[in-house]
Amino acid sequence: MRTRAAALRGRPGVVATAVAALTAVLAAGAVVPASAQTGAPPAVGASVPDAGLATAPVAARTAADDGPSASDLPMFEYRGVITDKESMIYNPTDEFIFPSVFHAGAYLDDPLGEWYLYYAPHDSPGGISLMYADSLEGPWTEYAHNPIVANEWLPFYERVSHVSSPDVLWDDEAGQVLLYFHGENSTTRWATSSDGVTFDDSGVAVTNADGGAGTTETSYARVVEHPDPSSGYRFAMTYMQNRTDNIRRIKVAESVDGKAWVVRPDPLVVPDAATGTNVSGGNLWVWEGQLYVVYHGSTGITFARTLDPTMTQVGPRWELHRASGAGADTGRVAAPEIVTDGDETYLFYESGDRLGATVAWAQRDPDAVRPPEPGQDPDPLREQCSGAASDEFDGTALDPALWSVVRGGTARHELADGALRVPTYPTGVAGASLPLQAVPSGPWEVTTAVSVSPTERFQQGGLLLYRDDANYAKLDLVHGSLGPRVEFIWRQNGTDRNTGFDSVVPPAGLGDTFWLRLTSDGSLVQASVSVDGVDFAPWGRTVDVGALGATGVGPFAMRGSATPPEIVASFDWFRWTPTAEEAAACEDDGPAVEVQTVTRCLAGRAYVAVTARNEGDGPATVRLVTPFGERTVADVATGRSAYQSFAARSTAVVAGTATVEVVRADGAGGSTSVAYDALTCG
Template sequence: MRTSSTTRRSRTGPPSIMVAAGAALILGVAGPAAGAPEGGEGGPSESDLPVFEFAGILTDYDELEYNPNDEFIFPSVFHAGEHLDDPLGEWYLYYAPHDPPGGIAMMYADSLDGPWVEHPGSPLIENEWPPHYDWVSHVSTAEAFWHPEEEQMIMYFHGENSETRYALSDDGVTFEYGGIAVDNSDGPPGTTESSYARVFEHPDPDSEYDFAMFYMWNWQDDVRRIAVAESHDGREWDVRQEPLIVPGFAEGQNVSSANLWEWEGQLYVIYHASSGDIHARTVNAALTETGPAWTLHSSSGVEPDVGRVAAPEIVTHDGQTYLFYEGGHRLGATIAYARHNPDAERPPAPAPDPDPLRQMCSGGSSDEFDGPSLNEQRWTMVREDIDRHELAGGELVIPTYDSGVSGAAFPLQELPGSGWEVTTELTVEVSEPFQQAGLLVYESDTDYVKLILGQGSNGPRLEYIWRQNGSDRHSAQDTRAVPSDLDETFWLRLSSDGAEMTATISPDGEVFWPLGRPVDLGQIDPVGVGPFAMRGATAAPEIDARFSWFRWAPTEAEREACAGDTEPPPGEEPTEPPPGEEPTEPPPGEEPTEPPPGEEPTEPPPGEEPTEPPPGEQPTDPAPGEEPTGTPSGQAPVADSEGGTAGPSTHPAGTGSEELAHTGAAGAGLLALMGAGLVLAGLALRRRAIG
């Protein structure tokens, strides 16, 4: 950690917040904000974020003189006309290739809409600068910051990814080398990258520091995070040892290129992620707390505005707000921009699934694990002779067997022939390599698909692995480090449309996020699916995996039965009307047990007690030794491990996830059932590489 040797300047009032160009206009407002991170009642919501519409590409590969490899990243916009004497244009735009040799290039224009003119001296900073550094593989990610007291530009850039350097300039074109601002040694042990920095005046008037920096950390687990550093002079930086942002499910495995932005009085940290989108989180002025991850901007999907969007830089000038960013795939990115459309509305969020965990209605072969043993009519045990599972406390407890799939015991249920979905709630804490638990679709000991949480060499990971003839289909697309919002209890789901099988995971039992590539069901012939746990033939200690239930989503017929849409058995009347419907009239000659709406109840015949107590009175207790009639409100018999009910299961409402059915009759009705929950899962996360 570096400490400053300079004297901190006095501050007579709150600083203007400056990003990149060192002017409040870059943030889109004219002053600071406390910026509480809440996004709840009374605070901003995702719908309050502005809508940016694609306006054009700025770096045309064919027209640029300096273009070593057809890719440019990380735009930094500088208001030259506000700070420099006799600038080339009102605005300077810095950018660079990332791949070797890199090189900091510059364009200038009199309008943010262009036209932009390439500076003929690009690159202004190269990957060789003796005697300061003889050679680095590349220099990139230019960040132009105007120092308000020194009245000069500080240009931050990286080269290599392990360190962020800086240079000084009076004209924005010629630079003197300054030194290293931050490097891996400033971060926690195991930090492997320290780059992609943005610098701004500290937004907290009570901070002892004058400047702050967001930059990217990578650690040995290969998860990129957003770090915070603070400085008195913009040269020597104190680095906080805890990241500000660790990626969650919404972002994917990595986050990078964070920037500070203010909109309608609220501070945000904006950044890009493996999702391929630009995200925004509310952040407080102390830069210590953030809100949930929202999507600020995505590509339109219409050429040339396609692929990922990254490295956001927002500028407001003359009443118009612009978003500059890098667009396109990681190794072919270009600099693009978009304009705020004040008349556009953000699309509404998909409606949540009203029964995401199928707690209110599940398929008939679901199991709540609340019996003394597994129901043999539903479950088949593989390697029953070594089986050591237990049913305890309403959970199926499976030890991590000291083997791979070929030596472990696990229960299976038969798979239906068409569309289906199955979900389980799992609690497990892995800590040693090869400890793992999850769902297994089993064909043989050498052919199977598993969706797991397992401990890897660099920490816990989520994986969706397809093994064929003893070889795994396993790439970066099929695995990811555990997100920050995943606790020891989470939900796993496998879904089939009859042709492909997909995997999703939920950290909260409400929204499911996809993991890995689909599995072609035409290439496997599975025996069944079920929960499992193992640790391989390793020295890792045995731990327990605890499965709270195993639920199929209902078929269309089962769903209708749960909703009360089917006719009751002959001679029986429903005791409760279907939800949302009025009670049916009784047969002729019978009195209704409940009066029609707006009428008073009739008195019972002399000598009889009313079926319902008068208003204000408590119902009478049943006679000694008798149970109350009916079931508690909102509850019904549940399918258990002993067999229980043969039809669909209904469960008390609660928080959760979502599921599909265990019979071959699913088909189109099943897909309709998935509804909004699957829309959420399908749209939630587009996994892409990140720079």
């Protein structure tokens, strides 16, 4: 491939990377019932009427297989709400969660409808409830005598505050319906029924004690036939475990009879920066022969990850579905339940805010093409090409052509050692001095590197998107009442949007220096955070551009009052992602270079070969950089190449990138990064 290196615009000594234009950046269940029809995905799990994983095992994939990618996942289109709160007969708390779909017509004699949908309110008193329909597309009819399981059920348990999160499957060996639900949050229970409506036996499946020391919640269970045909267990459970650190994980338990369970010690899924502090609603799903675990995070997005049948090897995290933002399709997409009937596949889920949710559904759009997951950003920190208003803070004062300062008369920020140092002012936003740049119209993106270490309440530093003292959004690291949090708080007319979605425990690996980014597509602003300066993960909920009406954006630091000691937030730089025109100008500034990468086997060892051909107008120094070494070749003439084959020192190499830096005789230069393929020798 032929690439043109971007001009170096970062600080000296920084390894160059290729430019990414802003436009590119912005572009960038109980599960499936089986079907006998050719081409339909195999079925597993709680809503599997015709066959389970035990009879349709999923083959484990190896590294050598052409495994699935994010683009192989189906696209779902929002269809509407099932639990219409205004018309529901049983509606004690005006919220409904955790849909579980069961193919009643495949197992039961004379069912109320072909399909049963179980759900519940979450808050006290809860109550396991039922709707039924002859089609997955509805209409759905509410069972007249809900709840079918209440928060008091003697002799099985005395009154608990609530019962919720139902999940149902058919136990073929026992010839009965198995129901799982929680109540209290510390206990997941089972119940049995011959008709799916009247349940006549119940017991405890898993409790906090089974999860180990420090477990505080054991709830939101999904149960399927075990996906591993060689397992000695008939059933597998995924459930949410909370611990004393208030970080929720997805755990696995296994059972022979569906009643007595053994919990695995290690979690299956743990939170990351994209999910926020919590992951829950774990469900197993088979699509096109591949087993997945699907779940939601604190960010309100449903994700999918490949999973092997032993439930030990979890693949990369891919986004499966998020709310469109149109009409009623807003807020969370949680507790995913994916069901296939014939040629149609449906997603049932919790929609809306955590304690105001309803059950919604979406349908697979077979004509939709899922955009590819973004690849490695070649210039994640905009070191090599940035927008015209970017500031490296290498002067002696802020450039008044770029910056204005709210309450400039009390400003105590300073530029020193190539950084903007802002003290934590003894006030909130309404009293702090705020250096700001104008917010562009249309799409934009800004990134900064922050060094701040808050250790006492309300010390904080980060990025501020500002209209006035009562209307702003701030992305920062703060030491709050519950300890360190990374938050994206939107303040409207003096009132904060501040919930568990907005203020979250910092991501693993967050050090003294981290990177913050705000990205606007012209309609919404998304915050994102990076712990390594390479990968940025979305953080919190988006902010509506029009509703906020921000006019300025910039670094800030404060501590709420004079009580906590003053610390300093240091900002290494403030960079705008270039527009397409600015990116093109960067490319024109650099020499042309054609780069090719090849992975090959020599004597059973893996090598990565890099060739860089100078296509500029004069000689240049070319530096080839790979994870396995580097080589610099001086005075490479026009039309000539620099070459090196780098030994991986093993029999295999994973896919990666090689970087080529080019410096002309006049000192100008640039770089590009080119991918190379994975290879296993022998």
